Amino acid sequence: xxxxxxxxxxxxxxxxxxxxxxxxxxxxxxxxxxxxxxxxxxxxxxxxxxxxxxxxxxxxxxxxxxxxxxxxxxxxxxxxxxxxxxxxxxxxxxxxxxxxxxxxxxxxxxxxxxxxxxxxxxxxxxxxxxxxxxxxxxxxxxxxxxxxxxxxxxxxxxxxxxxxxxxxxxxxxxxxxxxxxxxxxxxxxxxxxxxxxxxxxxxxxxxxxxxxxxxxxxxxxxxxxxxxxxxxxxxxxxxxxxxxxxxxxxxxxxxxxxxxxxxxxxxxxxxxxxxxxxxxxxxxxxxxxxxxxxxxxxxxxxxxxxxxxxxxxxxxxxxxxxxxxxxxxxxxxxxxxxxxxxxxxxxxxxxxxxxxxxxxxxxxxxxxxxxxxxxxxxxxxxxxxxxxxxxxxxxxxxxxxxxxxxxxxxxxxxxxxxxxxxxxxxxxxxxxxxxxxxxxxxxxxxxxxxxxxxxxxxxxxxxxxxxxxxxxxxxxxxxxxxxxxxxxxxxxxxxxxxxxxxxxxxx
Numbered sequence: 001x002x003x004x005x006x007x008x009x010x011x012x013x014x015x016x017x018x019x020x021x022x023x024x025x026x027x028x029x030x031x032x033x034x035x036x037x038x039x040x041x042x043x044x045x046x047x048x049x050x051x052x053x054x055x056x057x058x059x060x061x062x063x064x065x066x067x068x069x070x071x072x073x074x075x076x077x078x079x080x081x082x083x084x085x086x087x088x089x090x091x092x093x094x095x096x097x098x099x100x101x102x103x104x105x106x107x108x109x110x111x112x113x114x115x116x117x118x119x120x121x122x123x124x125x126x127x128x129x130x131x132x133x134x135x136x137x138x139x140x141x142x143x144x145x146x147x148x149x150x151x152x153x154x155x156x157x158x159x160x161x162x163x164x165x166x167x168x169x170x171x172x173x174x175x176x177x178x179x180x181x182x183x184x185x186x187x188x189x190x191x192x193x194x195x196x197x198x199x200x201x202x203x204x205x206x207x208x209x210x211x212x213x214x215x216x217x218x219x220x221x222x223x224x225x226x227x228x229x230x231x232x233x234x235x236x237x238x239x240x241x242x243x244x245x246x247x248x249x250x251x252x253x254x255x256x257x258x259x260x261x262x263x264x265x266x267x268x269x270x271x272x273x274x275x276x277x278x279x280x281x282x283x284x285x286x287x288x289x290x291x292x293x294x295x296x297x298x299x300x301x302x303x304x305x306x307x308x309x310x311x312x313x314x315x316x317x318x319x320x321x322x323x324x325x326x327x328x329x330x331x332x333x334x335x336x337x338x339x340x341x342x343x344x345x346x347x348x349x350x351x352x353x354x355x356x357x358x359x360x361x362x363x364x365x366x367x368x369x370x371x372x373x374x375x376x377x378x379x380x381x382x383x384x385x386x387x388x389x390x391x392x393x394x395x396x397x398x399x400x401x402x403x404x405x406x407x408x409x410x411x412x413x414x415x416x417x418x419x420x421x422x423x424x425x426x427x428x429x430x431x432x433x434x435x436x437x438x439x440x441x442x443x444x445x446x447x448x449x450x451x452x453x454x455x456x457x458x459x460x461x462x463x464x465x466x467x468x469x470x471x472x473x474x475x476x477x478x479x480x481x482x483x484x485x486x487x488x489x490x491x492x493x494x495x496x497x498x499x500x501x502x503x504x505x506x507x
Contacts, residue, residue: 002026004091004098006084007105009125010076013293013333013340014256016121016128018105020070021081023088028064034085036069039077039292048079049086051112056167061093075338077292079109080119083143086110086166096174104141104161105129106169114166118147123252123259126152126160143169143182150266151259153187154252160185194271196241199412202231203405204398209235211393211500213415216242217422218479219433220472221326221348221388223311226395228358232351235395236307239349240272241412244423246303253343254303257295273304275346279313283321293333293340298325301346311352312380319385322348326388329436348389354378362397390435390472391500422482434475434482442471446478448489455491459498473497 002025009016019036032046053060067085069076084106091098107125109117122144129140140158149162161182163169171180199209208224212235215222224232246254251270258264258273277285277297288296298306308314325331329345354360355374359367369377386392426434430445437445448456456477460470474489477497481489 002092004088004101006088006091006101008081008084008107009105009121009128010074011078011121011124011260012074012338013342014124014260016125017071017074018128018132019074019076019081020068021084021088021106022068022070023085023092024066024068025061025089025092026064026066030062030064032065032067034067034069036067036072037075038069039075041078042069042076042081045079045082045085045110048082048110048112049089052082052110052114052166053086053089055112056114056165056170058090058095058170059093061089063093065089075292078119078121079117080107080121082110083108083116083166083169087169090170096170100173104143106143108143108145108163110166116145116163116165116169118145118262120262121260122148122152123154123256123264126155126158127256130155130157143172149185150187151255151264153185154255154269156187193245194268196272196412197238198241199235199238199415200409202234202238202409204402204409205231205235205395206409208393208395209409209415211391212239213242213419214476214479214483214496214500215239215347215349215391216244216415217419217434217483218426218475219347219435220390220476220479221350221435222391222393223350223352223386223389224393224395225352225354227360227362227397228353230395230397232395233307233309236276236305236309236349236351237274238412239307240274240305242415242419243272243305243347244420246270246272250303257299257302257343260295261300263300273301274307275301275304276307276309279308279310281314281318283315283318286318287321287325287331287333287344288340288342289333289335291335291338293335293338293342295342296331298322298331298344298346299342302343303345304347306346306348308348308350311350312377316380316382320382323385323388350389352381364397387466387468390476392502393500418483422479425482425485426479434479437475437478439471442474446474446489448474448477448494449491452477452489452491452494456494456498463502465501469501473501476500 004023006021008019008021010019050060090096107119109119111117129142133140143161146162146164149160152160162185163182172182255264275297286296287298325344331342331344333340355369356377357367357369477489477493480493480496
């Protein structure tokens with residue numbers, strides 16, 4: 001047989017379109033050609049495949065070898081096509097049977113010794129395999145490196161067959177002894193709850209802790225404002241530990257995005273992502289992009305927390321790219337030849353100093369910044385972006401007497417329990433977090449009583465809020481009422497929500 005056909009997968013954003021790997025052997029001067037829009041990593045597979053076959057004691061055909069990766073207009077990247085190309089050469093040259101190859105899909109990068117190295121995007125590829133084979137009523141079978149088996153097995157409908165080397169895969173098709181067959185992978189046991197840093201380690205800052213509890217319960221975005229050393233970064237790092245427990249669907253969505261950058265391991269299953277890019281990060285690093293679009297920090301923080309420390313130090317153009325994802329929960333990246341969509345339902349936690357020196361309003365009186373300098377510094381954050389941040393929290397400096405005390409604050413587990421209860425009320429009432437309510441749903445579920453409505457109208461007129469700011473205060477008040485177990489939004493709930501809107505500047 002001089003022609004072999006196998007199946008594999010490419011990556012296009014979150015999608016994994018099927019790629020048909022066709023290998024043809026012809027007479028003529030020995031040559032090895034790969035066609036079908038391969039990028040550099042795929043072109044280099046010629047040398048990896050040749051060395052792997054020879055070191056595995058197979059015969060490398062001294063013929064004209066043509067490998068076609070179809071469809072021809074889909075760019076192919078990374079080393080995941082090494083395994084199907086090598087198997088195609090062996091099948092086309094008659095060194096392994098080709099009958100059962102069509103029942104499987106293959107992906108894996110080969111080392112020069114023939115060992116299989118992990119690939120990125122295994123989870124997204126497994127999702128796509130299951131989706132494409134649902135109509136055929138066949139069980140999806142996927143052969144891939146053992147290092148990717150645990151993440152691929154998170155898709156319970158798929159039959160995952162991990163292998164350590166090219167020889168093991170060849171023995172699976174050539175051998176008649178059952179011991180030589182690849183064994184279906186069993187999913188690894190999953191921990192009940194991930195480990196997070198504890199809020200009990202943070203001394204004082206009861207108001208900030210309360211505000212973060214409200215933010216966690218309603219999925220609200222937060223900006224923490226205060227002098228250096230008051231615990232803003234420490235609070236943010238412990239915030240994922242009080243968020244509601246991830247559902248299986250949320251965990252799969254998050255894991256699929258992490259898989260695209262090889263950043264997922266089974267140890268992170270159901271752990272809320274926590275991303276903290278440096279303030280020198282570019283817009284592409286934040287939202288994603290590149291010639292072959294890849295997810296940025298906002299997508300890698302999907303279903304988790306994006307922490308932006310020293311917010312005014314970010315380039316203003318970089319911060320402005322957050323405006324649409326904060327509202328929509330996804331990002332569309334368009335390039336001349338490629339387009340890709342990535343999810344970006346993250347929870348923004350930002351931190352900043354009140355002025356360039358950081359000590360404006362501090363009791364030590366160190367600040368010498370003029371009002372113009374302070375206004376210019378705070379003005380680095382545009383009004384439209386600040387308008388999209390639900391809560392503005394003042395984190396003040398602690399007295400020395402409090403710092404000398406032993407940390408004995410409330411543990412994250414207790415706060416998490418209250419957040420979980422409030423979040424469950426939201427799911428039962430409207431099926432989503434309060435922050436995701438539409439205008440119509442706000443009118444339906446966020447009705448304040450008469451006195452609370454009067455207080456809210458007076459605050460709106462006095463502080464010149466936009467319609468967006470008004471709705472966001474209402475949603476925060478709804479979350480505070482949920483934490484209190486109240487079906488009605490009362491005056492104390494609205495008053496607390498208003499205070500969470502006034503730390504930096506009136507919107």
